Amino acid sequence: MTTSTPSPGSIAADKLAAPMRKIMWRIVPVLFACYILNFLDRINVGFAQLQMKQDLAFSDAIYGLGAGLFFIGYFFFEVPSNMLLEKIGARKTILRIMMLWGLASAATMFVKTPTHFYVVRFLLGLFEAGFFPGIILYLTFWAPAAYRARVIALFMSALVVTGMIAGPVCGLILQNLDGFWGLRGWQWMFVIEGLPSCILGLMVYLHLDDKPEDAKWLTPAEKRVVLKALEAERPDVRSEQGTRPSLRSAFTQPMVYLFSFVYFSILAGGYIIAFWLPTTIRELGVSNFVQIGLYSAIPYVAAGVAMIALSRSSDFFSERRWHVATPAALGGLALMALPQASHSLGMSLALLAVATAGLYSSLSPFWTFATISLSRAEAAAGIAMIASLGNLAGFVSPFIIGKLRAETGSMTYGIYFLAAVVLTGAMALLVGTRATHRRQMAGQAA
Numbered sequence: 007m008t009t010s011t012p013s014p015g016s017i018a019a020d021k022l023a024a025p026m027r028k029i030m031w032r033i034v035p036v037l038f039a040c041y042i043l044n045f046l047d048r049i050n051v052g053f054a055q056l057q058m059k060q061d062l063a064f065s066d067a068i069y070g071l072g073a074g075l076f077f078i079g080y081f082f083f084e085v086p087s088n089m090l091l092e093k094i095g096a097r098k099t100i101l102r103i104m105m106l107w108g109l110a111s112a113a114t115m116f117v118k119t120p121t122h123f124y125v126v127r128f129l130l131g132l133f134e135a136g137f138f139p140g141i142i143l144y145l146t147f148w149a150p151a152a153y154r155a156r157v158i159a160l161f162m163s164a165l166v167v168t169g170m171i172a173g174p175v176c177g178l179i180l181q182n183l184d185g186f187w188g189l190r191g192w193q194w195m196f197v198i199e200g201l202p203s204c205i206l207g208l209m210v211y212l213h214l215d216d217k218p219e220d221a222k223w224l225t226p227a228e229k230r231v232v233l234k235a236l237e238a239e240r241p242d243v244r245s246e247q248g249t250r251p252s253l254r255s256a257f258t259q260p261m262v263y264l265f266s267f268v269y270f271s272i273l274a275g276g277y278i279i280a281f282w283l284p285t286t287i288r289e290l291g292v293s294n295f296v297q298i299g300l301y302s303a304i305p306y307v308a309a310g311v312a313m314i315a316l317s318r319s320s321d322f323f324s325e326r327r328w329h330v331a332t333p334a335a336l337g338g339l340a341l342m343a344l345p346q347a348s349h350s351l352g353m354s355l356a357l358l359a360v361a362t363a364g365l366y367s368s369l370s371p372f373w374t375f376a377t378i379s380l381s382r383a384e385a386a387a388g389i390a391m392i393a394s395l396g397n398l399a400g401f402v403s404p405f406i407i408g409k410l411r412a413e414t415g416s417m418t419y420g421i422y423f424l425a426a427v428v429l430t431g432a433m434a435l436l437v438g439t440r441a442t443h444r445r446q447m448a449g450q451a452a
Contacts, residue, residue, distance in 0.1 A: 022150070022235055025228035029148050032223060034160050036206075036213055037141055040104065041164035043203045044137055046172055047111040047130070048076065049280045050199055053176035054114075054192040056284060056295065061190060064120065070408015072123040073281050074401035079131030081401075084394030085387055087136020088143060092386040095216035096144045099136065104207025106133035111200030115193035139393035142373055143386055147217050150235040151378045152321065159317030159370035166313060166366055169306025173284070175199075177299025191295075239378070262388050264438045265376045269396030271431020272334050272372065274424045275341050276365045277403040279305065279358065282417065286358075290351045304355050305362035312363035317370040326375035327439055330368045331432040337364025338428030345418040365428070375439075 051058075055069050064072075091099040110130040117123045141161065149157040176195055184191035215221045218232045287301045312333065320329040340361035347353035380388040407420040 021231050022153075025224055025232050026149070026153050028224060028228070029218075029232070030157060030160065032221075033148065033214060034157065036210060037144075037161050038164045038167075040100070040137075040203075040206055040210060041141070041161060042168045042171075043104075043199070043206060044107070044134065045165055045168040046199050047107060047203060048134070049168070049172060050176055050195060051114075051127075052281045053172070053180065053284050053299070054195055056288065056298070057180060057184070057190055057192045058117075061192070062118065062120075062123075064123070065412055066408045067412040068120045068123070068408075070281075070404040070406075070411075072120070072127045073404040073408075075124050075127045076131035076134075077397050077400035079128040079133075080135045080397055081131075081394050083132050083135035084139060084397070085390040088139050088386045088390035091136065091140045091143060096140060096147075097211045097214050097216055099140055100214075101207045101211040103134060103137045103140070104203045104210065107137070108200050108203030108207070109133075111203065112197045114196040114200070115189070135394075136390070139390040142377065142393070143389050146377050146385060146389075147236075148232070150232070151239050151374070152235075152324075154377065155317045155321045155326075155370050155374040158373050159313055162366075162370055162373075163310055163313050165369075166306040166310035166362075169280075169309065169362070170303040173299030173302030174296065175299070177295040177297070181295040257387070257391070259380075259384065259388065261379055261439075262384075262391055263395075264434065265372075265379070265392045266395035268330070268334075268431045268435045269372065269376075269392055270399045271427050271434075272337075272365055272368055273396055273399035274403045274431075275334075275337055275361065275428040277400050278341060278407060278417075278421060278424055279362050279365075281404045282407060283358065286354070286417070287351075290348070290354055292351070301351075301355060305358040306366075308359035308363040309366040312367035313370060316367040320371040320374065326371045326378075327436065329371035330375060331436050333364040334368040334435075335364075335429055335432040337361045337368070338425045338432065340364060341421055341425035341428065345416075345421055 051073055055064075058064065059066075059069055087099065087103070107130060110126060110133050114123075114126050114130070117126060142158070145154065145157055145161065176199075179195045179198060180191035182191075183189075183194040186194065218224060218229050218236075221229065224232070283302050283305070284298050287298050292298050292301060316329055316333060320326055323329075337360070340357045344354065344357045344361070347357055376392055377385065377389065403424055406423060407417050410420040411417050
């Protein structure tokens with residue numbers, strides 16, 4: 007594995023700045039839009055449950071298991087999908103993924119039984135697998151490490167934008183389309199929010215290029231500058247040219263498993279918010295669907311500000327380790343305090359804002375840290391493994407919350423347990439990457 011965090015080195019910053027502006031304006035907006043639909047189709051089940059559970063007589067345990075089964079399907083196809091992207095390119099891979107997940111998400115409107123719910127959630131995860139790690143891998147083809155945290159943050163800020171708009175949009179659909187053409191509001195929600203992914207997938211295929219050398223909108227000189235910067239940050243590139251992506255290498259790297267656990271811990275806390283925020287707000291005394299949606303947007307506003315600020319700080323100081331661990335730990339502590347504020351809507355929203363800001367803002371420097379720690383041969387499989395193993399938190403988190411809530415009538419013990427997992431992950435990153443951090447600092451000094 008390579009461990010140094012290079013600057014563009016001998017490449018003048020002004021020469022790299024111009025093509026990077028072009029790259030960011032060309033690829034980030036469309037990927038941003040894709041990720042909005044991706045995350046919306048993943049979390050809208052949290053709003054659907056406000057009607058769906060009553061209509062279909064689903065318990066919290068059934069809902070929690072169904073919501074989590076998405077990530078089992080996701081787990082099985084994550085690595086193969088990323089290896090396929092390396093072989094056939096991002097455009098074809100993203101087209102396949104978005105067409106299939108859009109159809110699967112819309113098909114959720116036909117769910118009648120727990121088995122239907124389990125199957126469609128599993129298939130949604132299976133079809134969506136490879137999208138996020140594929141995009142992270144794709145961005146490493148375009149963005150040198152000195153720009154990567156900012157580029158990833160701009161892409162991942164779609165998470166918080168989705169959080170801001172998902173509540174109001176889902177609330178309006180649930181309230182205003184309920185009963186239209188004989189369908190319930192939650193059924194309309196899955197159709198309206200699912201099918202646009204198919205259209206956007208086709209737009210991606212027509213708009214994006216697989217790699218800088220394919221981009222007709224970059225001049226030959228700009229291509230050379232970008233490619234030289236990407237080569238300079240990985241000393242092993244020349245020796246690996248012609249080498250097939252290495253599954254074995256990724257599977258045998260301890261750092262891949264460390265990053266997987268840290269990612270798991272961050273998502274374990276994040277999915278408390280993604281899947282249970284609407285229910286939490288309703289139990290604090292808010293019954294109107296639109297109001298629930300508006301209140302749900304508040305934590306994501308805080309997260310959006312924190313994500314951009316932290317990514318800029320991480321790139322400015324060329325520091326990743328503390329920029330991941332500190333906000334993640336802060337988010338875990340806020341979750342730990344959340345049950346104690348169950349009497350107050352204002353205090354609960356404040357703690358949820360701190361938790362969401364901390365957890366989500368840690369993701370951009372996390373992925374920058376992970377990608378610069380992988381060699382070229384390890385990148386496709388390594389990124390997919392980290393995303394695949396880490397996203398199992400999406401199964402564990404709602405399942406634990408749903409199970410304990412069904413048995414105790416409260417989310418308190420589940421929140422305490424998962425907040426402890428977040429704190430453990432932050433500590434594991436600090437302890438497990440000390441040697442890597444020292445080598446990176448030495449590489450920068452050199």
